[in-house]
């Protein structure tokens with residue numbers, strides 16, 4: 086007697102992520118109602134289960150869907166704008182003026198859809214997002230069939246989206262009420278940064294996050310200037326200020342965390358905060374090198390983020406894994422710093438843990454959602470393959486992603502993206518925005 090399931094995926098290699106450093110050969114995943122119901126050797130799977138849908142992956146590595154722990158998806162429409170400028174000039178001379186003129190519901194919807202297509206194609210199944218008009222991002226992520234944690238953004242200065250702190254929070258909370266029943270979506274409170282939100286706003290953010298039991302998503306300690314400005318304005322470093330205002334705790338996602346002294350690191354560890362490491366953005370904006378190997382040694386949870394496509398300029402977690410590993414080695418002059426499995430953990434389970442979703446996503450385990458990604462190693466440029474985990478970090482690129490499932494639903498199949506909107510339509514919309522943004 087065989088047992089009925091919806092899907093069986095048979096793969097040459099299967100990397101569950103937990104337990105660490107494990108690559109299972111010739112294993113299968115059985116899926117029912119969007120969840121993983123079994124992980125077992127192929128021969129046993131073929132004998133035990135019958136499935137409506139069977140996917141054979143004879144030259145592939147199956148892994149959990151990647152978790153992008155920090156993005157501004159809609160900024161994909163500004164890909165390549167203001168390149169080669171440091172953070173504050175990039176924001177003040179390029180990004181903020183363009184956003185002031187053009188950020189709107191339709192800009193965010195279209196930009197997020199473009200980003201979701203790029204992320205899904207590259208194996209990313211969950212995105213932790215922060216941007217204006219989060220209701221438009223929620224709509225686009227849902228339309229793309231991608232899992233997302235949408236930020237209730239908070240900034241002190243007026244933008245076309247909202248007039249003041251109260252207005253940002255009111256609009257964000259309305260968005261959450263409107264989208265709460267959508268299973269693909271979660272929410273965070275997202276104060277932009279310590280230098281753009283007042284003490285009062287930060288305190289309210291902390292209270293709201295605790296009341297709603299959702300993460301706090303904030304840029305922090307990104308540049309050396311941010312630290313010296315905070316010392317002049319508040320007499321303390323930004324993290325110390327956040328601690329005083331009640332923001333530090335297991336729900337805090339500290340994005341960037343580049344410039345950290347010993348006290349900052351102890352504070353992150355003591356409060357069980359998570360860090361969203363964005364190596365490419367930090368390199369491109371010349372912000373510095375986050376001390377990730379040391380944070381991992383201190384048992385601080387780290388996830389990986391792409392940041393927005395305007396400071397990266399791609400939403401590609403396979404590349405972030407590679408950059409994270411290489412940057413840690415060159416920064417410490419130690420080739421053993423951040424080995425391949427450590428960065429794969431960051432791009433999957435680390436991100437899931439930071440979002441409070443480690444019981445649902447981030448590893449291939451019975452009971453979890455079937456958010457999965459397959460990477461093909463059939464191409465001669467990916468052969469031979471002695472260690473599939475190191476292959477994912479040092480050899481494969483996002484072009485090798487062949488299949489992606491979100492909650493068991495295929496979103497990429499044999500390299501083809503399956504979205505409600507065709508690439509032709511998406512390119513048409515993107516081209517209209519390109520014309521608009523430069524005028």
Ligand SMILES: [Zn+2]
Pocket residue numbers: 155156157304340392393
């Ligand atoms: Zn950012």
